[in-house]
Every structure is written in C-alpha cells, then in structure tokens.
Amino acid sequence: QSALTQPASVSGSPGQSITISCTGTSSDVGTYNLVSWYQQHPGKAPKLMIYEGSKRPSGVSNRFSGSKSGNTASLTISGLQAEDEADYYCCSYAGSSTFGGVVFGGGTKLTVL
C-alpha cells in the first residue's frame, strides 16, 4: 500500500475557493468511491470533514465538498475563512482483503492569506 499523493501546500484569500487534490491508483481511489477527508489544526486531533467521496457529517459546513475523477479525489473549500487554515489529509480504502485497510495521503497545509 503506497501513500496517496497530495500537494504539500495550498493557499487562498478569504472568500475564495481552493481545491486540494489526492491522487491514488486504480487499486484504491480509482476503483472505490471511499475517500474521506480530515482537517487537523496544530496540536489537535483530525476531524472528519468528508466521507465516502462526497458525504458531509452532521455539523460540517456545506462550504466543504468532495469529488472524484479517475484516480484523483478532490476537496473543495468555498468561501475561505481564517479558521479553515489547517492541515488536510485524504484517506482511501485500499481494496485489500483487510477490513479497514486504508491508506492516507501525506497531508496538505492550507494557508489563508
């Protein structure tokens, strides 16, 4: 299982939209629409923002949305706010025979300018 590929950093100004990509392979992202996204502020635990590609947990702002095209999943944040500045990680089911066999991306640092 290889880690998913994310850009190391992205940035945007308040009110703008940004997209974070997460590239896997035909063995994980490309075959299964089972990507989840996590937001992590410094010193804090990750928080689930998107699951199963595009579903939002209760309480997560609709400014966060997920999508997929081929082997690449994406997280889009619209109407950027200062509190969105954090690290973001994608995670995909890796298609192994192991329940919960998931692989994470290396993380993307979002800076709100």
Place this chain on the structure above:
Amino acid sequence: QVQLQESGPGLVKPSETLSLTCTVSGYSISSGYYWGWIRQPPGKGLEWIGNIYYSGTTYYNPSLKSRVTISVDTSKNQFSLKLSSVTAADTAVYYCARVGGSYGNWFDPWGQGTLVTVSS
C-alpha cells in the same frame, strides 16, 4: 456524544512493548462499530495501525501486523493497543477512533491523541 480518550506511558525503551488503552464514553462498544488505532510521527502524516470489533475480530496494517495486537474489554468499554519491539521510528502521536463505513473506510470521532516517545 461519543468521546474517546487514550492513556498509557509516554516513554518506552527501544525493543520493549508499547501499550495504550482507549476508553470510550457516551457509547457502548458492544453496540457495534469497529474501533481503530492510527498514529502520526512528529511533523508527518497519518498511518492506520488496525481495527477491532467488540467480538474481538481484528484487522491490522500488513506493514505492522507482526508486531501489533489490539484487544477489547467490553466490561470496561475499552480497547487496547500493544506494539512490540519498538524503535525510534515508532515515536508518534497515537490516536484511537471509531471506525465507520462498510469497508472501515472512515474514522469519527477521534481521541485527543497521546505522544509516545521511544528512547532509552
């Protein structure tokens, strides 16, 4: 709401066994869901370690499988992690989380995490 809390030694010597416990409140482990462990080395990304069901069924990351044991104590509403033969590479913040999805493909909520340092 569901809350998870990790506990255990913050310092472990090389070659010894790391032991952590996750206490769940607000939800009975026996009611369902898998429960998992994830770790994050300082300044690095996340790595899935393994999951357990209340019945004791376990699934482990193949890269750690030979050294990992996850167990559950439903009477205490806890599940535990043991990682043997640790090295400095096992230094990380260890998180416990509830596992969701038909394929165990998402984690929510997470515990606050506990830093374990491997050093003599």
